[in-house]
Amino acid sequence: MGITKMHDRLVTYLMSLKKLLLDTAGNFLVRQWKSIEKKDILSIEDSMLPEVLRIHDEGFENQSSDNLIKYSKNSGSIFYIIKSNDRIVGYCTYYLKPNLSLKGLEKQSVISSIAIDRNFRDRGFAERLLRSTIKEMKVNGVSSILLYVNVDNHPAIQLYEKIGFRIIKQVEDICGQKESCHEMELKLV
């Protein structure tokens, strides 16, 4: 086997190992999770998935919902829905990851997806969903929340800025192929 091939294999192996370690640590952090009282906001159950997928597909045209299905089943994710009069009107999902910084080992969370039913937008549901779940992140010692948003998604950017997220940098190919996104962060400590 040539040197280049061996190097490529080693890099692939190390990346898989890193992912495995992060997933295991994330699952462990979620198992210790403390829930707080959140009005009209519940953890997802299997029976809610079809409605959540409908809201996802409406909010993200041409984007596969495979990851969302994975998150709903993955014990390392934190997945909430928000209701209005017993009807599911939106969802958001986070995953947890340990982050090694100069301050030591910190808990960081990443918002992997959020959407509100088109007929219920502009009524404060996303803001309520985020504010309540962020409160729960604080109770659980999460030090910062990250997210990635398409640079052209102005409603979402305004929502995140209203809540206190700040743009850190622009990244390519994370939200989708050939898409430019802002990485945004909310510091909690």
Ligand SMILES: CC(C)(COP(=O)(O)OP(=O)(O)OC[C@H]1O[C@@H](n2cnc3c(N)ncnc32)[C@H](O)[C@@H]1OP(=O)(O)O)[C@@H](O)C(=O)NCCC(=O)NCCS
């Ligand atoms: C982005 C989204 C989640 C916002 O949900 P929402 O429930 O309508 O938002 P809220 O009513 O809670 O709005 C809260 C704040 O967000 C901002 N905002 C929301 N919609 C906006 C719009 N269309 N234009 C500008 N700002 C907007 C405003 O700052 C608003 O505060 P204000 O009402 O005091 O002006 C919703 O538009 C959606 O589901 N979009 C499709 C999926 C998506 O893009 N998700 C984000 C991926 S990163």
